[in-house]
Amino acid sequence: MIDAVAAFAMAACAATGQFGVDFFGPALAGFGPGLPPVWLGSSLGLAVGLLTWRRRQAPTVLLAGALTATALVSAQATVVLALYTLAERTMAWPKVAVSVLVSVVLVGTPIWRYAGADGAIPVTVAVCVAPAFLGLYVGTRRELVERIRERAERLEREQHQRVAQARSDERAQIARDMHDVVAHRVALIVLQATALESAGGEDAVVRGRQIGAIGREALAELRALVGILRSDDDAPITPHPGVADLDALVADSRRLGVPVTLSLEKETAERLPLLVEHAAYRIVQESLTNVHKHAPGARTRIRIRQTRQSLQVVISSGRGRPTTTPPLPGGRHGLLGLAERVHLIGGELTSGPTADGGFSLVAELPIAPGRNHDLTD
CATH class of the missing domain: 3.30.565.10 (Histidine kinase-like ATPase, C-terminal domain)
Incomplete structure (x- = not known):
């Protein structure tokens, strides 16, 4: 929407040649106040409008077209927009400096002839230099914000990866502890139960007591492990065996x-x-x-x-x-x-x-x- 409005406005300025004629003076080609010929105005308006529509993709081409139009009619507004877009998109000091220098010569010469140095210098600075500096500032700020956003996203991704790795390590640690705590006791219970099948009398009673003791130890160790998992403290509830x-x-x-x-x-x-x-x-x-x-x-x-x-x-x-x-x-x-x-x-x-x-x-x-x-x- 913004590009469409800008394209229409720049096309109208170039087609009529009325933007700032009384202020900037005659164009470099000598056209004074009044409408340019229809063939010239319509051609320049169409060309400048199309270039303005594509200004973000080809800012250098827009600047060349704007300077050409300014040499024929009063199209300084297009030069302002072209210099701003070029500086904001490229952010290359050498390229911007050359563009500003060429623009100062082409825009400032007819003003110098019309109003002298006192009028040419401030107007040329306002038309050619200020938009370029503003474009450089906006482009640099946008790039800085983009870098900050990318860095924040990268840090967030790394944080997610660290959290995922920590969870994976925690699951592996829980699996090891569960295996170490439960498997040994359960294996002993099964072996005692197997021996109980062939035992009799007092031996069976002894085996049964041993199974009960081992089962209670397994439950105690399991409760301790679950307590560690449920606790918010870093320190374990009971010391690890050694x-x-x-x-x-x-x-x-x-x-x-x-x-x-x-x-x-x-x-x-x-x-x-x-x-x-x-x-x-x-x-x-x-x-x-x-x-x-x-x-x-x-x-x-x-x-x-x-x-x-x-x-x-x-x-x-x-x-x-x-x-x-x-x-x-x-x-x-x-x-x-x-x-x-x-x-x-x-x-x-x-x-x-x-x-x-x-x-x-x-x-x-x-x-x-x-x-x-x-x-x-």
């Missing part, structure tokens, strides 16, 4: 008939980071769960060695005893969760079957990355 809790974990497996040996070696008395302790506990817990699932009764050895640089967890198990009960279901998420947990703290995890039909797992958990291995410093 290396000191491994004895109780191993004792549970021994009560189920799995011969487990645990050895702890320390080359330093430094306290382990909480993340490292918790990761070591979960590694042992998941390994014992897998032994119960896939190799019941297998002799298992757990060796934990602490140095100044790392905590090494080595778990090896032999071949389990034959069983007629169907194997416990497994989704292969346990080892994957352990690998993610270990990699999060910068460690390495390797696992795989052994030549004698057993299974081996080795985890290296860094304690102080980059510290010199020399124990004398």
